[in-house]
Amino acid sequence: MKKKLVFITGAGISAESGIRTFRDSDGLWEEYPVEQVASIQGYRRDRELVIRFYNERRKQLLGCKPNDAHRLVAELEKDFDVTVVTQNVDDLHERAGSTKVIHLHGELMKATSSNNPNDPKCIVDLPADNPVINIGDKAKDGSQLRPYIVWFGEPVPNMEPAILEVAQADIVVIVGTSLKVYPAAGLISYTHYEAKIFLIDPHPANVDPTLRVHVIKDVATSGMRQLVDLLKEQA
Numbered sequence: 001m002k003k004k005l006v007f008i009t010g011a012g013i014s015a016e017s018g019i020r021t022f023r024d025s026d027g028l029w030e031e032y033p034v035e036q037v038a039s040i041q042g043y044r045r046d047r048e049l050v051i052r053f054y055n056e057r058r059k060q061l062l063g064c065k066p067n068d069a070h071r072l073v074a075e076l077e078k079d080f081d082v083t084v085v086t087q088n089v090d091d092l093h094e095r096a097g098s099t100k101v102i103h104l105h106g107e108l109m110k111a112t113s114s115n116n117p118n119d120p121k122c123i124v125d126l127p128a129d130n131p132v133i134n135i136g137d138k139a140k141d142g143s144q145l146r147p148y149i150v151w152f153g154e155p156v157p158n159m160e161p162a163i164l165e166v167a168q169a170d171i172v173v174i175v176g177t178s179l180k181v182y183p184a185a186g187l188i189s190y191t192h193y194e195a196k197i198f199l200i201d202p203h204p205a206n207v208d209p210t211l212r213v214h215v216i217k218d219v220a221t222s223g224m225r226q227l228v229d230l231l232k233e234q235a
Contacts (some may be wrong), residue, residue, distance in 0.1 A: 001005075001152055001201050002075070002079065002080050002081040002201035003049070003080050003081065003169070003170040003171060004080070004081045004083075004165075004168055004169045004170045004210070005076060005080035005081065005082045005083075005169065005170065005171045005172075005173065006082075006083045006084075006085060006166050006169040006171070006172050006173070007082070007083070007084045007085065007086075007157075007172075007175060008085050008087075008166070008172065008173070008174045008175070008176075008177065008188070009073075009084060009085070009086040009087065009088060009089045009093070009174075009175045009176050009177065010024075010086070010088065010175070010176040010177025010178075011087070011088060011176055011177065011210065012152075012169065012175065012176025012177060012201070012202075012214060012219070013069050013088070013092075013175045013176035013220040014070075014088055014090055014092055014176070015176070015219050015220070016065075016067045016068075016219065016220060017064045017066060017070070017092055018060075018063070018064045019051065019061065019064055019088075019090055019092075019126065019172065021061070023159060026064070026083050032053060032066065033151070034052075034152065035052050035152075036049065036211050037053045037054075038149075038151050038152055039151050039152040039153050040151045040152070040153040040154050041061055041153060042151075043086065043114075043151065044159060044221045045086040047096065047114075047135065047144065047146075047190050048135055048170040050146075050147070051133050051134075051146070051147070052137065054082065054133070054147040054149065054198055055131075055132050055133060057089075057108055057166070058088055058108055058109065058126070058131040058132070059091050061091070061108055061109070061129075062128065064090070064092070065092075065095070066092045066093075066096035067092075067220070067223065069176075069219055069220035069221045069223070069224040070092050070093055070096035070098070071096045071097070071108075071216075072096075072224040072225065072227075072228055073093065073096065073098055073175075074096045074097035074099075075097070076231070077097075077098070077099065079231075080171070080231075082098065082100065083100045083101075083102065083165045083169075084098050084101045084102065084124060085102045085104065085162040085165060085166070086101060086103055086104065086186055086197045087104050087105055087177060087183065088103075088176075089103065089105050089106050089108040089149055089192075090104070090108055091107065091108070091109050091203070098140075099189050102158050102162050102165065103162055104150065104156055104158050104159065104162060104183055105149065105150045106147070106148045106150045107148050107149075108125060108147070108148075108149070108172065108234070109126050109128070109131060109153070110123055110125055110126060110127060110147075110148035111123075111126055111133050111139070111145045111146065111147060111148055112124070112139060112146060112147075113139035113140070113141050113143045113145070113146070113147070114139065114143040114144045114145070115139075115141055115143040116139075116141055116143075117154070118157050119141070119195045121140055121141075122139045122140045122141055124139075126139075127128055130184065132147070133147065142220065156183065156224055158200045162183075162187060163187065166180070166187050166188070166191055167190045168198070169191065169192070169193075169195050170186065170195060171195065171196045171197075171198070171231070172183070172191050172193075172196070172198070173196045173197075173198045173200065173222065173227060174197070174198070174199045174200065175201075175202075175220050175223065176197075176201075176220050177198045178201060178205050180205045187223075188211065190201065192203050196214070197211060197212045197213045198215075198227055199211070199213050199214070199215050199216065200216045200217060200219075200224065200226075201216075201217065201223075201225035202217060202218055202219050202221060202223075203217075204217060214230075216230075217230065
């Protein structure tokens with residue numbers, strides 16, 4: 001039986017693909033305050049601005065490709081039972097070949113109902129050749145189509161499935177997010193006491209020694225290459 005390997009990924013794994021992050025010094029938060037474009041209150045206040053913002057993010061995403069870190073995560077499915085729990089809304093894990101991806105914060109290339117955002121009957125894929133939501137586009141329930149994004153002020157429906165995956169993991173790898181940022185910081189507390197934990201981070205914060213974390217101090221792509229070598233040694 002293959003060992004269960006769970007990745008918890010964040011913005012750092014997609015940064016090398018050219019995806020602009022929100023929190024870095026030149027990040028999107030400097031242009032758009034979080035309460036404007038990433039909160040349910042901001043959407044209710046100005047739907048047109050929020051919809052336009054995510055239309056722009058999709059156009060950017062279409063010009064980006066998976067990097068070696070995404071591809072190495074997918075290739076590990078040959079030897080492990082791999083689940084990816086990602087805080088990212090891009091589809092680079094899927095495009096790299098990962099087959100089991102849990103998106104905590106939604107999916108940029110999908111749209112849903114303004115009234116019932118988590119109703120599976122209302123969630124639709126946006127066409128890659130024109131992934132645009134327009135004011136007046138309707139969901140199946142008749143409400144305005146909105147980005148399928150979990151905004152501040154909204155529940156995280158995939159948190160429970162993510163917790164179950166982490167709790168069953170033999171190995172947990174955190175890439176592109178720190179152990180100080182939630183939800184990764186919360187998820188790691190559900191690991192089994194015998195699970196091996198790896199953190200790939202070029203600037204790791206102080207890590208709680210009780211967590212038994214093996215730190216790889218590097219960016220996602222080269223850090224993933226080191227991880228693959230370490231897993232081969234321990235196989």
